Amino acid sequence: MSAPFVTPSAAAPPVALITGASQRLGAATAILLHQQGYNIVIHYRHSAIEAQTLTDTLNQTRENSCTCLHADLNKPSDIQQLCQQSVQHWQRLDLLINNASSFFPTAIGETSTEHWDDLFASNCKAPFFLSQELAPTLAKHQGNIVNMIDIHASAPLKNHTVYCMAKSALQMMTRSLAKELAPNIRVNGVAPGAILWPKPEAEVTAEEKNNILSGIPLERLGTLEDIAKTIIFLATSPYITGQIIAVDGGRSI
Numbered sequence: 001m002s003a004p005f006v007t008p009s010a011a012a013p014p015v016a017l018i019t020g021a022s023q024r025l026g027a028a029t030a031i032l033l034h035q036q037g038y039n040i041v042i043h044y045r046h047s048a049i050e051a052q053t054l055t056d057t058l059n060q061t062r063e064n065s066c067t068c069l070h071a072d073l074n075k076p077s078d079i080q081q082l083c084q085q086s087v088q089h090w091q092r093l094d095l096l097i098n099n100a101s102s103f104f105p106t107a108i109g110e111t112s113t114e115h116w117d118d119l120f121a122s123n124c125k126a127p128f129f130l131s132q133e134l135a136p137t138l139a140k141h142q143g144n145i146v147n148m149i150d151i152h153a154s155a156p157l158k159n160h161t162v163y164c165m166a167k168s169a170l171q172m173m174t175r176s177l178a179k180e181l182a183p184n185i186r187v188n189g190v191a192p193g194a195i196l197w198p199k200p201e202a203e204v205t206a207e208e209k210n211n212i213l214s215g216i217p218l219e220r221l222g223t224l225e226d227i228a229k230t231i232i233f234l235a236t237s238p239y240i241t242g243q244i245i246a247v248d249g250g251r252s253i
């Protein structure tokens, strides 16, 4: 018999905080975790309407099973408030998914310190301080952290040096915190390859599509579910820590 995703020992449902979860990969992960019995804290910055809509949808399926919280992860005071409110809501936290991310090019000669600060804040600094602040609560229920990294943390993406550096730091943080926070908290990462087209599909030319697909042995983009299922696999595998799984159709081989 296959094991259930959610540990049945706890009377209250486990709780997951997912940053940047109002849409795309974060929302898909929230929906799948919710189906597995988790209560969900959806964090958002600008996408208040999408966050509220997703929250309402999940609450219609199961009453009082989802809430959404605003925070600008570039602001340390917002990070602290997000942690406090997340824990207060159901008085526990079992899973932190560091998913929120800024992503834009930083060509050499055109990159400012503001660009640097923005890319490092969401992709690296906030995941560290969220993890540090939430560690005591996560440890109470043998919780875990999943960091959303990128295959470009290891193989640079042209014109995206600062983003790649920030994800690379997040990659090291994943392995380092796995050591620091053991044995009570596991820390793992998922490194997506090409999952969504970099802009709305209608704007992607046939040539751009061919360029992307020609580098993927499995000859297709990944799906939101491919990523969400891997996050859940890591979140529910009690003997895995410090690992980063590339979900990229073989692109990084």
Ligand SMILES: NC(=O)c1ccc[n+]([C@@H]2O[C@H](COP(=O)([O-])OP(=O)(O)OC[C@H]3O[C@@H](n4cnc5c(N)ncnc54)[C@H](OP(=O)(O)O)[C@@H]3O)[C@@H](O)[C@H]2O)c1
Residues within 6 Å of the ligand: 019, 020, 021, 022, 023, 024, 025, 026, 043, 044, 045, 046, 047, 048, 071, 072, 073, 074, 098, 099, 100, 101, 102, 103, 121, 122, 148, 149, 150, 151, 191, 192, 193, 194, 195, 196, 197
């Ligand atoms: N999509 C892909 O193909 C792909 C490939 C490789 C890696 N990844 C990684 O997988 C994760 C999810 O990807 P995605 O494409 O779904 O992400 P995304 O849509 O680009 O970003 C997710 C959310 O991050 C939030 N965010 C960005 N900066 C923030 C800040 N300073 N403070 C608070 N929130 C902030 C935004 O929330 P609001 O909209 O509420 O402002 C945004 O909706 C990311 O970590 C990404 O790097 C994705």
